[in-house]
Amino acid sequence: VYLRKVETRGFKSLGAKLLSTPVEKGFVAITGPNGSGKSNLVDAILFALGENSAKTLRVPNLSALIYDGSVEEQKPSSAKVSLQFDNSDRRIPIDSDSVTLSRELKQNGESIYSLNGKHTQRNTLSDLLENALIASRGLNVVLQGMITRIADLVPDEKRKLIEQMV
Amino acid sequence: VYLRKVETRGFKSLGAKLLSTPVEKGFVAITGPNGSGKSNLVDAILFALGENSAKTLRVPNLSALIYDGSVEEQKPSSAKVSLQFDNSDRRIPIDSDSVTLSRELKQNGESIYSLNGKHTQRNTLSDLLENALIASRGLNVVLQGMITRIADLVPDEKRKLIEQMV
Amino acid sequence: KHRVFMDAFERIDRELRVIFNKITEGSGWLEIENQDAIFDSGIFLMTQFPGKLPRDSSSVSGGEKTICALSFILAIQAVFPSPFYVFDEVDAHLDSKYSGKLADILAERSDRSQIIIVSLKDNVIAKASNVIGVYMSQGSSRILRYRSAMEIEIPNEQPQQ
Amino acid sequence: KHRVFMDAFERIDRELRVIFNKITEGSGWLEIENQDAIFDSGIFLMTQFPGKLPRDSSSVSGGEKTICALSFILAIQAVFPSPFYVFDEVDAHLDSKYSGKLADILAERSDRSQIIIVSLKDNVIAKASNVIGVYMSQGSSRILRYRSAMEIEIPNEQPQQ
Numbered sequence A, B: 001v002y003l004r005k006v007e008t009r010g011f012k013s014l015g016a017k018l019l020s021t022p023v024e025k026g027f028v029a030i031t032g033p034n035g036s037g038k039s040n041l042v043d044a045i046l047f048a049l050g051e052n053s054a055k056t057l058r059v060p061n062l063s064a065l066i067y068d069g070s071v072e073e074q075k076p077s078s079a080k081v082s083l084q085f086d087n088s089d090r091r092i093p094i095d096s097d098s099v100t101l102s103r104e105l106k107q108n109g110e111s112i113y114s115l116n117g118k119h120t121q122r123n124t125l126s127d128l129l130e131n132a133l134i135a136s137r138g139l140n141v142v143l144q145g146m147i148t149r150i151a152d153l154v155p156d157e158k159r160k161l162i163e164q165m166v
Numbered sequence C, D: 001k002h003r004v005f006m007d008a009f010e011r012i013d014r015e016l017r018v019i020f021n022k023i024t025e026g027s028g029w030l031e032i033e034n035q036d037a038i039f040d041s042g043i044f045l046m047t048q049f050p051g052k053l054p055r056d057s058s059s060v061s062g063g064e065k066t067i068c069a070l071s072f073i074l075a076i077q078a079v080f081p082s083p084f085y086v087f088d089e090v091d092a093h094l095d096s097k098y099s100g101k102l103a104d105i106l107a108e109r110s111d112r113s114q115i116i117i118v119s120l121k122d123n124v125i126a127k128a129s130n131v132i133g134v135y136m137s138q139g140s141s142r143i144l145r146y147r148s149a150m151e152i153e154i155p156n157e158q159p160q161q
């Protein structure tokens, strides 16, 4: 399994229009000036995987995820992110070479999840991701600034980190 | 007033022998590999200005400031730092072109302060520094990692920071 | 519970030793504070950087602390693998030697799992097989794709508005 | 007390606007949460980066937050001056454009007060009038001095022990 594409529409600075970011297998680097939208791309991935904490997504509340960067254009009514995975190794227990997860957040804070185009419950998705070891249970996504917090963990917290993984 | 030289002996990684670091007026950059001793040089300046918090100096307790980096050599019995200032503008209220502050910490945790070679009390020194606006009352020395903490200050803390300065 | 924990601990410790040595040419290892009361005590990460005496990771330099944290995370990830990883500017406090070594380790791991790193450092980006450039234009983010790191010419600011 | 505070606040706000604009070409300013109860409320740092809408400094990017913090500190330092300043790797999260601008501002200020910066970035070190190189040898730190940034050739690791 690997991530092949991130598609966003109306998500943070990534714009009101559909933005498609193809991703390759192997070692991928994202670069660009300060404030260009690199960490927002990471937030988009977490959001589609089911992240519900506004603090982790660095916004005051979830509806602030909707793009509000332009004066002229009407603010979009929702923020949507789709992740397309290559599933030829069938690590996601679904019989198809390509799996697309998507999540759309409406202005009222309600989220609609879908899997390969069909509506599904949030729990179904998180079970599926857990099976494929994709869920961001903490250490497969290291957010900006987190590395200094991990460096300053006291001995008890280091033990708890390992306990959490088992 | 400006700093002309930092002399250390037995202070953190700066070695058991006398190490003299001349500093120029104007814009000075300190660079070097990770773990080479750059922040320890900053700690040496704070230490000589009277900093007494082991946490700020990044050690478990003050006697851990004494150099312990070598197996062969005997651990020195004290850590000493001297700061030589150019005082031709007389901002430090002492009638001499050059002012040297020094502080020596013994293994028992006791500190001996001196000013131009003569023993003096810690309070006398801090009053003198306060007059010359040198004391590190918080914002003339920005330690490593502090900038992200300042960036994350909440509104109340920003107000308190200004209140503290007045 | 005790056995499961100890099994994970030992595997993480073994991985950490390999990774720490690869990055620093020194040694790093984990120690349990109190073997008799594991769940009431902590875990120490001990280090011995080249040419230095052994020291607890809490009193090393800023960059050295980042190396300790990265070694710990990469060791845990090796023991509990995931198909893809994301690292957002974890190299900010590393000098060119250590950030280069980190990029080498991540490039090596990327055979097994997809690794996505956000970085501002040229020597790190140069080691990626695929680079995504992000820039701002007229109030929203745009994406540029490069086959290899050599083609990078990211427009700092497109003509605004 | 109220008047003394407001006087300091206004001077800091004025300085912040100048500094923030010099670094970003956008605008930054301070706002008091509640004019009627100043000592029970907070202060907001507001930003408008080029090409973007106004936004509170708490929801900008990592590098943009560093710019806000630096503008705030430099503004306070301008209002309460000191003969010398030390900055330890404050440029870690800045890209080359912003770190270059920061170095320009510090170089300018160094006419009035001595400024000592610890940095790993070549474009920042290049702007200093005097460079001190630090390296480890046989378990202790050594110092090299350079007249100008161009002469830098710091031995990464002298032959150990």
Ligand SMILES: Nc1ncnc2c1ncn2[C@@H]1O[C@H](COP(=O)(O)OP(=O)(O)OP(=O)(O)O)[C@@H](O)[C@H]1O
Residues within 6 Å of the ligand: B011, B012, B013, B014, B032, B033, B034, B035, B036, B037, B038, B039, B040, B041, B064, B065, B066, B067, B068, B069, B144, C049, C052, C055, C059, C060, C061, C062, C063, C064
């Ligand atoms: N009492 C001591 N005696 C000898 N060495 C010490 C002592 N205390 C700390 N050290 C060592 O000093 C070294 C340098 O630390 P310092 O924080 O100054 O590095 P730095 O140059 O700022 O590195 P970085 O770029 O990673 O921030 C560390 O490796 C640390 O283990």
Ligand SMILES: Nc1ncnc2c1ncn2[C@@H]1O[C@H](COP(=O)(O)OP(=O)(O)OP(=O)(O)O)[C@@H](O)[C@H]1O
Residues within 6 Å of the ligand: A011, A012, A013, A014, A032, A033, A034, A035, A036, A037, A038, A039, A040, A041, A064, A065, A066, A067, A068, A069, A144, D049, D052, D055, D059, D060, D061, D062, D063, D064, D093
């Ligand atoms: N809902 C939103 N609509 C539009 N823009 C937004 C929204 N939320 C945040 N932003 C903006 O997105 C911009 C980019 O943020 P991001 O954190 O992704 O930058 P970055 O590329 O990671 O930068 P850095 O290198 O400084 O970490 C910020 O300037 C922020 O103000």
Ligand SMILES: [Mg+2]
Residues within 6 Å of the ligand: A038, A039, A040, A144, C088, D061, D062, D063
């Ligand atoms: Mg970022």
Ligand SMILES: [Mg+2]
Residues within 6 Å of the ligand: B038, B039, B040, B144, C061, C062, C063
């Ligand atoms: Mg340092």
